[in-house]
Amino acid sequence: MLSHLLQMRVCSCVHEKNDFDVVDLDPYGTPAMFLDTAVQAVRSGGLLCVTATDLGVLAGNHIQACYGKYGGVPLKRVYCHEFALRLLLSCVDTHANRHGRYIKPLFSYKADFYVRVFVQVIQSQSEVQKTTSRRSYVYDCVGCHSFHLQKLGTHIPGTQKVLPGRGPPVGRTCEECGKDFYIGGPIWSDPIHDREFLSKMKEHLSGEGKYLGTVKRMEGMLTLAEEELVDVPLFYELSMLSKTIHSTCPPLTTFRSAILNAGYQVSLSHVCTKSIKTNAPGSVVWDVMRHWALNNGAKLRDPDTVAGILLRKQSSVEVDFTLHPLAALDKNVHRFPPNPEPNWGPKARAGKRKPEGSPDVGGKAKKTPKKEPLKDLKQFSCKRFEMNQCDLGESCRYSHCTKENNNSENANIEAKLDNSMVSSENSAESAMSDTGS
Numbered sequence: 035m036l037s038h039l040l041q042m043r044v045c046s047c048v049h050e051k052n053d054f055d056v057v058d059l060d061p062y063g064t065p066a067m068f069l070d071t072a073v074q075a076v077r078s079g080g081l082l083c084v085t086a087t088d089l090g091v092l093a094g095n096h097i098q099a100c101y102g103k104y105g106g107v108p109l110k111r112v113y114c115h116e117f118a119l120r121l122l123l124s125c126v127d128t129h130a131n132r133h134g135r136y137i138k139p140l141f142s143y144k145a146d147f148y149v150r151v152f153v154q155v156i157q158s159q160s161e162v163q164k165t166t167s168r169r170s171y172v173y174d175c176v177g178c179h180s181f182h183l184q185k186l187g188t189h190i191p192g193t194q195k196v197l198p199g200r201g202p203p204v205g206r207t208c209e210e211c212g213k214d215f216y217i218g219g220p221i222w223s224d225p226i227h228d229r230e231f232l233s234k235m236k237e238h239l240s241g242e243g244k245y246l247g248t249v250k251r252m253e254g255m256l257t258l259a260e261e262e263l264v265d266v267p268l269f270y271e272l273s274m275l276s277k278t279i280h281s282t283c284p285p286l287t288t289f290r291s292a293i294l295n296a297g298y299q300v301s302l303s304h305v306c307t308k309s310i311k312t313n314a315p316g317s318v319v320w321d322v323m324r325h326w327a328l329n330n331g332a333k334l335r336d337p338d339t340v341a342g343i344l345l346r347k348q349s350s351v352e353v354d355f356t357l358h359p360l361a362a363l364d365k366n367v368h369r370f371p372p373n374p375e376p377n378w379g380p381k382a383r384a385g386k387r388k389p390e391g392s393p394d395v396g397g398k399a400k401k402t403p404k405k406e407p408l409k410d411l412k413q414f415s416c417k418r419f420e421m422n423q424c425d426l427g428e429s430c431r432y433s434h435c436t437k438e439n440n441n442s443e444n445a446n447i448e449a450k451l452d453n454s455m456v457s458s459e460n461s462a463e464s465a466m467s468d469t470g471s
Contacts, residue, residue: 053077060085066103066125073130078157082137084126087148092118109174109218111181112271115144115305117172120267123151123222124169136161141235142226143255144305146378151226164189164196170223172268173204177213177340178278180316181268183223210320210347211340225264232260254368258304262311269303269311270319279341281327283308290361292322295354302363307370318351320344325353 057076059065065072065084076082086092091100094110094117101107104125109117119142127137137153144150166187174181184201204215236256243249276283286308293300298314312319324345335342363369416432418424424434 054080056081056083058083062087064088064091064103069126069129070132073126073135073155074133076155078135078155080155081140082126082153082155083150084122084153085148085150086118086122089115089118089144089147089149092121092149106220107218109172109216111174111179111216112274112306113181113268113303113309115149116268116303117218117221119144119149119151119226119305120221120223121219122149123153123226124220126151126153127165127168127222130155131162131165134159134162136165138228139222139224139226140228140231141259143259145255146373160194163194166199167196168222168224169220170267171217171219172221173202173215173217175208175211175213175215175316177211178208178316178320178344179270179274180208180210180320182316183267185223186220210316211343213340221267223267227259227262227264229260229264232256236260250368251371254371255304257367258302258369261301262303263299263301263313266299266301266311266313269306269309271306272308272310275319275323276327279323279327279332279344280335281323281332282330284323284326284330287357287361287363288355289322289326291358292325292353292355293318294358294360295356296322296351300361302369304369320347321349321351322353324349326355 054076057072057080059068059072060083061068063086065086069084072082072084088103090096091103092108093114094100094108097107100121104121105128106121106124108114108121111117123137123139123142130137135155135157137155140152140154142149142151164187167185167189169186170183171186172181172183182203184203185199187196187199189196207214236253239246239249239253239256243252246252272283272286272289289310290300293310293312293314296314296318298312298318300310300312300314303309303311310319324347327345332345334345337343337346411431412433414432416424416430416434419430419432419434424430427434
């Protein structure tokens with residue numbers, strides 16, 4: 035009910051030509067139901083900020099829900115968080131295109147448990163016609179995680195013509211390992227950052243943002259976004275490459291040096307500490323990884339496995355691990371700061387109030403105390419002794435008394451109890467006689 039009221043109020047502002055300079059959407063969960071109204075409410079050239087906290091949906095845990103809300107199929111791969119950003123941008127641009135508008139991403143990032151984008155909404159029917167050249171489908175290999183992009187359209191420079199995309203960019207099976215492909219998207223395949231906008235933000239932080247408590251974290255995030263290759267969507271991840279061929283993980287600087295020495299560009303992604311974002315094809319990435327694995331004791335697996343196929347394939351480029359001057363990163367920049375506290379992340383949704391003294395919703399459940407083991411086991415008969423199989427003698431922890439002995443002992447105990455009861459009765463009668471006399 036509240037969402038419908040909000041949309042009605044924003045629509046009334048739109049019809050009255052009261053366009054906003056900035057519109058910020060930060061709902062609990064998905065912003066999909068507010069996007070159509072938001073792209074109309076902001077003026078042409080204004081700023082639209084969108085936050086999506088349903089990262090589980092965007093990252094590939096719920097494919098049907100993601101397609102229904104955002105109009106794209108997610109892929110649960112190592113780059114799933116950047117994929118989520120690009121799915122959100124594609125969804126925002128789709129809503130803007132319906133009203134003769136398009137978006138220009140200024141800054142997009144993933145932090146903690148949400149994704150957030152800052153886009154400029156611009157009115158231009160001619161740019162709307164080029165939308166298909168900004169979207170792509172993604173083919174991701176099931177075995178070796180190599181990925182390829184297929185644009186929906188191709189814009190002819192200097193004209194307004196956009197031709198249908200030609201493809202697919204891959205065969206029926208992967209050239210590296212021979213496996214099939216997952217297909218995801220469509221996603222936003224144009225740049226997700228504007229470097230001029232990022233540089234202005236850094237200047238503002240260095241001047242007026244010194245009083246902020248998280249200034250170092252913001253500077254590190256902006257530096258990472260500024261260093262990213264703007265025209266390269268998605269990335270590889272070192273630990274996943276190593277896991278695929280069962281080898282040790284190479285140092286990040288060493289791997290980056292090999293890519294740079296081969297004549298390609300490489301950078302980090304702000305969503306992953308071990309990311310390799312590069313314009314090198316997947317064959318070159320696997321050539322570098324293969325050379326490292328074979329030189330560091332990796333075993334040849336069965337030829338039918340993915341690792342065996344990759345390690346037996348011939349390299350197409352000469353791999354050089356000599357340290358490149360651009361491979362090292364400035365350690366003075368806090369690119370990936372640690373979480374502010376342990377177990378950082380979203381807690382359980384708020385529910386009914388619990389009585390005082392009960393544990394918090396996000397707290398750990400109390401463990402039930404363990405029962406102390408019995409110390410005296412002589413009260414129990416030895417089962418192995420009863421079957422004539424126990425050779426421990428007196429050192430056995432259990433009793434070696436036979437059932438007859440136990441019965442006689444029980445009879446003696448009962449007799450003693452009877453005698454004590456009789457003596458107590460006699461003493462009571464003698465006491466009564468004394469009082470009577």
